[in-house]
Amino acid sequence: MDDRNTMSNAHQVESFGVPWEESYGYVQAVKRGDTIYLSGQVAHNGTELVAPAPVNDAGLVTDFANTGEQLRQCYANAAELLQRFGASLDDVVEEVIYAVDVDAADAAAGPVRKEAYGRPDPQVASTMIGTPRLAFRELLVEVKFIARV
Template sequence: MTNATAANGKEAAYHGFPAEDDYGYAQAIKIGNTIHVSGQLSQDDKGNMIAPAALDESGKPADFSTMAEQMRVTYANAAKILARFGATLDHVVEETLYVLDVDTAFTVAGKVRKEAYATARPRCASNLIGVARLAFPEQLVEIVFKAVLPPA
């Protein structure tokens, strides 16, 4: 896990996953008081998927029963990357959840989000978007965040 600051003032944070170099991206970019967090997912510190969906014979998720656990880990990973900039989930002003199954997401997201934000009504704009595929076949959810720190 490293942070790097460019001449243009962008500060980047990385988890250290191989995909960061393979694809060429930062987990988060801070510029000024705003932190843009790339899509977070359910990975451990080595980049291995946690609570992967079982796949059917065609390589697509066979069920969505692990979505809640994937969401929990995803929020925890977002909290870790935000902490690199002295931020918490309380600083999040907007999130977008990309999910493979909207019905399952609606069933589990309310509880998981309230746990992650530690409040009955998280104070951030939230978007829930159903998609056909995510980066990894076993992945059911990916969440993008935008956080704003108070003025210094």
């Protein structure tokens, strides 16, 4: 592990190394004591967006059908980050889903969340919030997590 990502046993940070971390100025995850805070996870694999939504000339999303696929990638990215701390989605105690279209996100969230957490009744406090847009216009959802280990 690289020295800039580990400050001490009580404080550890992790990043993906994507350009927007540096341009915006943040890390993907911070561990303080027994709590891991994950920044909002979006649907990307490296620098490529996963299942980007189509947008019109005005930059508005024209189809929300990729919401489930994007949500699935958010959980995959969170799982990868948590693993770096020796944790998993089983350790998540709270999540907040930010959705450009709440109806589409609500329809996708149940099945995707149950699959991600590996149980029919995920043991996590969950909130969904509608938002007019996210960091990239092609994004439909973003999920923020807090885990305890």
